[in-house]
Amino acid sequence: MLSIIQAAGWPIWPLLLCSVAALALIFERAVALRRVRVAPNGLVDEVLQVLRQGIPSQDVIGKLAANSTLGALLASGIRVVAQDPRCSETLLRDAFEAAGRSAAHQLERYLNALATIASAAPLLGLLGTVIGMIEIFGSQAPGGSGSNPAQLAHGISVALYNTAFGLMIAIPSLMCHRYFRGRVNDYLHDMEQGSERVLHHLVRLTSRAVV
Incomplete structure (x- = not known):
């Protein structure tokens, strides 16, 4: 490998x-x-079970926020109700949406960089091959009198190492990027569904507080 x-x-x-x-x-x-x-x-389900007993303390909300990304999302809405038991549904929904955008940004971190590597690696490999071909043909004597077909073929094969290596980098990177992108989309869907369930329960709690 080192010699290549x-x-x-x-x-x-x-x-x-x-x-x-x-x-x-x-x-x-x-x-x-x-x-x-x-x-x-x-x-x-655990959060909804706790909420059926009332709004938890700030310590419990803090532990929920530190549990996971979904926990931080749910804690953001619960914290709003804990601070203002009579808050409106609009305020609650805005809090969940802001936390959701932050969660999406956190989950998608570095995926663009991985996609960039997957796109750039084949181009860098092709560039290396082109440069190698230029050097090979430039080193041949004019008129072909000093050219060696075997040496020329070997030089071309060596120049193609760059393209092959670029593809070896790009293919796994692209596959992993697609895989991670799919997981992020699944997580965002689950988080949206979970936040909606908690939001509806919190709205009922604030409605009772208003009454």
């Missing part, structure tokens, strides 16, 4: 940096997008 890298020339070094960055982003997103950290199963 040395033979491919300097254009392969940006590709190596892209490969390291892609691996780091994939590992980070794989850890950050685990369900237990984003939207644990049964969390909404």
